[in-house]
Amino acid sequence: MRAQSLSHLFSHQVIALAGVLLINWMVFPGFFDVTWKDGRLFGSLIDVINRGAPVAILAIGMTPIIATRGVDLSVGAVMAVAGAVAATFTVAGHPLVVTLAAALAVAIACGLWNGLLIAFLGIQPFVATLVLMVAGRGLAQLITEGSIVTFSDPALIFIGTGSLLGLPMPAVIALLLMLGAHLFVRRTAMGLFIEAIGTNRSAATYTGLRSRSLILAIYAFGGFCAGVAGIIAAADIRGADANNAGLWLELDAILAVVIGGTSLLGGRFSIPLSVLGAIIIQAMNTGILVSGFPPEFNLIVKAGVIMIILILQSARLGEIVAAIRTKNPLGRKTP
């Protein structure tokens, strides 16, 4: 049953992506050109997966959260915090392992904080994570003392700009994280637990699920993903920009999850489809950049395309289409 409904959904996202790519190709015929340059693949298509990786990683963490009927608005700010910690640690001369461990530890701590507020104090996720969304950026600014902390450690920079087998590192990391998370939730009972909590938390708790600890872990994982994305974003520009790193990306991540077919009301979810959603968003962004449209149109074009995608996904539209197909839904006479 689930496999069937998922394959049905899958087609929606793939069609949407194909549509966006087709439009990109029409406005810029060189869109699919990929060449080999300095030991790496080079082309607009590669830009899409490279630039889409941070949001894809955020979406991987956001999917289980939304599936449990939650939301995490703080991931953009946590990105900034993780980037700031990584930059200051590497500038202070710590080795890469320590730098990464510190940045990820802080990010996980941020996630745990959210989880505590939500699972144990019963604060609504929207409000609970709003706290860190605002405070987190301030925290990042405190760490960087308000300036952009630049660094030149080649190992850290490699995470943001290096490549493995010709593919950009951020994309490789996102892919590995997606596979790991997907296998973990689908090869264990974890996915089922998450869906149970999202569908009806008290029922899930009465059946013996330790829903509090689970929710705590899910938000910690969201923090971890935001940390990874934050390190990538900082490594990409060789500096921690506390004011702008990850700004508004929480909204892109939520959108990616929604395009991926996960309902904000919890329940059914798919991590790979969320990643596909992130890629669709980025394909649109990159398309706008190469199209040569004036920047005033960016947001309008984006909003328009997203609306079309969401309308196509709407269950009600499916019902209407089905009704029209079965003919005469409203008792009208067909000529």
Add this chain to the structure above:
Amino acid sequence: MNRIFKLALCAGVATLVSTAAMAAGMTVGFSQIGSESGWRAAETSVTKQEAEKRGITLKFADAQQKQENQIKAIRGFIAQGVDAILVAPVVATGWEEVLGEAKEAEIPVVLLDRGVEAPQDLYLTSVASDQVKEGRVAGEWLVKTVGDKPCKVVELQGTVGSTPAINRKKGFEEAISGHSNITIARSQTGDFTRAKGKEVMEGFLKAENGGKDICAMYAHNDDMAVGGIQAIKDAGLKPGKDILVVSIDAVPDIFAAMAAGEANATVELTPNMAGPAFDALEAFKKDGKQPEKFIITESKLYTPADNPQGEYEARKGLGY
């Protein structure tokens, strides 16, 4: 944390020193917007330096981006009977009342960096940069540098609709108009940030034949230029040589790029708005000389000939 402590200490020492020199110096209140950007932090530290240099006691108030805090601070300064007030207004409207109070108390007010919509007799003068001129200086540099050769420019704009983005675009276009060999091939917004500047430039490079068709990159601020430079390098081209790089602001990191031969020119948006303000105030206090209503700071052009390494070192500690 450490820095805040040091600042507090500095302020404390400055107060002590200047209490001694009270007879010579003025006491000036400074209501700063907050610290939303590195440039603003630099403006704050330069203002403190300039005050110390002149033996002026500076009373500093950080408004944390709120006009109500600024109005409170100005009323506080009036109550303390300061000799003058500097304000970097967070918004343009709603200043008539509090500026009127300062005028009644016969305390001259100088606006820094941004203007207000209020009768001009309510403040002594305003010190600000001319953003259109900044764009024009950048454009004129490019016109002079490329000569008669055809040149396709890509432009990294600031945030859509923001005043600096509109003005810096306008000034640049003014400068290159009449030079048909220079054309703006592509223009997109990089939101004044490094990450977006890099992403936009990556797109431009793909769209313009792998970057081979691009002759120059014009960025509305240095941060986007720094991002763009990285994108050019990733595409296997040499920024500064294959693609000329010109931008605005003169922050430390663009001087580092310049020293490495990766940037060609930047136009300074000076953080020293307080220097000209104090000059005007001192002249006014001494013999009542009315300064001009709008003091425009210099939009100085810096190129690799201007000792970029030295500029980098000098600016690094200002808090950019």
